[in-house]
Amino acid sequence: MTVPTSTAHPVPPARRLPGRRRPAPRVLPALLLIALTLAGPWLVPHAIDVPVTAPYAEPGGDAPFGGDQLGRDVLSRVLAGGRELVVTSLLVAVLVTAVAAVLGAVSALRPAVGRIVERTADVLMLLPAVLGILLVTLSWPDGGRLAVVTAAVVLGVPYAVRLVAGAAAPVAASGYVEAAAVGGERLGHLVVREVLPNLRATLLALFGLRFVAAVYLVATAGFLQIGPQPPAADWALMIRENSAGILLNPWAVLAPGIAIGLLAMSVNLAAAALIPVTGRKAVPAL
C-alpha cells in the first residue's frame, strides 16, 4: 500500500524529484541543438536552392538524406532550415518574458492591474493560438514575420503574466518591499529594483516554457504557410512541401520532422529542469 506518502509525519516536506537540483545536464542538449541550428546555414554541403539529385531521390551518394520535391539536398535544407524558427521563437520568448515580468510585478503590487490581467487571460483562453495567429496574419497581409511575432506575443503574455504575478505576490507582500513603498519609492523602482531581482529563477523557467510554446506556434504557422515562403528552407514548410513524395523519399519529411521534434523535446526538458521546486505548485503553466 503505497498510495499516500508516509503517514507517520504530519506534513511531508516539499517533494524533491531526482536531478532537479542540478539542471545543467538537462539544459545542455537544448543549448547544443540551438547552437547547431544557428550555425547550420554555414555548414551546408550543397546550396539550398539548386537541384543536386532527381526529385525525391533516395538517400545515397553525396546526399545522405536524398533529395526533396525539386531534387534539392535534404541534408543541406535541414541544416539551413531551423535558424529562422529558432531566432523567431527566441525573439517571441524574450519579448513575452520581459513584458510579463514587468506586468506581473506591477500586478502583484497593484491588485487592480492584476484583475485586468486575469480577465484578459480568461478571454484569450477562448482563442486557440493557431486561430489567433491566423486571424492576425490574415488581417495584416503585409505584416510578414512582424505579424507572426506580434500575434505570438499578444497570445502568450496573459498566461505568462499570471505565472509571474503568482510568484511575485509573496515578494510584494514581504517586509522590505513594503518598507520601500512606504519610503516613497516609485512603482518603477519597486518593480525593477525590489521585486524582479528576486524572481530570477522563475523568469528563467518562464523563458524556457515560453520558448517551447513559441517553437510550437512558429512551426505551426510555418506549416500553415503563413511564415517563410518558398523557396526558403524551413523545417515546417519542408514537411508540407515534401509530404506528397513521402513514399519515394521519406527522409525529406522525416528529417525536418525529427529536427522539430528534437528541438521541442530538448527545450521542454531544459525548461522543466529550470522550474523552481516550490512544494505544492507541481503544475507548470505555459
Next chain:
Amino acid sequence: MAGSLIGAVRRWPGRGDEPRPGPAVVRLLLRVAAVLARRALLLAVLLAFVFAAVELLPGDAATATSERGESTADLAERRHLLHLDRPVPERFREWMTGLPTGDLGTSAHGEAVADLLARPFPNTLLLGGLALLVTLVASVALGCWAAAEPGGKVDRAVSASATGVLALPEFVVAVALMLVFALWTDWLPAVTLTEADGSPASWKMLVLPVLALAIPQIGWNVRIVRAALADESTAPHIETAVLDGLPRHRIFTHHLLPGALPTIAAGIATSTGMLLGGAVVVETIFNYPGIGSVLAGAVTDRDSPLVAGVVAVTGAVITGVLLLADLVRAWASGGRT
C-alpha cells in the same frame, strides 16, 4: 478520526445527508447563473476583441483579395458588398448582434460565413470531441497508474514520456503516425475519403487524426492529473482511509479522484482550445473534411472575415466546455467556494 472520515465522505457530493436542502438548491442555482453570466460576458469580450483586431490591423478584406489590374471602382463596389463602406460602430453592432442568431458575417468573396462552415464544422467537432474523450480517459488512467507508486518505475516512465510529447507540434506527430501506421504497415488509411454528405466514410479514417491531436494533450494532462493526485494524497482524509485499511482502488475512486476532480476538469477543458486549434493543422495532413480545409482556403485568399467567423464559433464551443468545468467545480465543492 471518525470526524475526519465523515468529512472525507462528505466531500463527495450526493453522499451523506444534505443539510438544509432548500437554501442549498437556491445557492447552487445562483452559482450556476453567476457562472453562466461570467462565461457569456467573456465570450462577448472575445468577439469584440476579434472585431477590433480585424478592424485595427492594416488592410481590409476588400484590398486583401483584390486582383491585379482591378479598378478602384471594382474595389469600391466590393467594399460596398462587404459593408466595409459603412461606419465602424454600425458594423460593430451588426457583428455583435448577428452572432447570437447564427449570422457570422460575410466572407471576402461575399458568401455567408455560416453557410461555408455548416458542413465542415460538425466534422471538426466530431474529431475534436473524440480527441478530448481519448485525452480524458488516457490521462486519468495513466495519471492514476503513475500515482499508484510515487517515484516508482511506472511513475518515472509516464512522467518522462509525458514531458517528451507535450511540446510536440501536432503536425509532427501526425506525419510520424501516418508514416508508421499508414504508409509502412498499411494498417490505417492515410487520407480521409468522404461520403456524399461530406462526412468521413469509415471510423478507421478518424483513428490517426484523433491520435495525432490527443497525444500531445495526453502528455500535458497526465502531468496535471498526476500533480492533482499528489496534492490530494497529502490530505488528512486520505490518511484516514489508508489507516482504515480500505482497498487501494476504492481509495482512488472514492477518495482521491473526487478531490482532484476540479483540477483535472479545468486541465482537460483548457485542452479544448489546443485540440480545436491543432485540428486545423491535422485536418490538412489527413485531408479530413473539416474547418481546416476551409481555413487553408482562407489563407490563400487572405480571407480575414472567414477566420473571424471560425474564431467566433470556436470561442463559443470552448466557452461551453469551460462552463462544464466550472459546473464540475461548483458541484464538487458542494456549497463551499
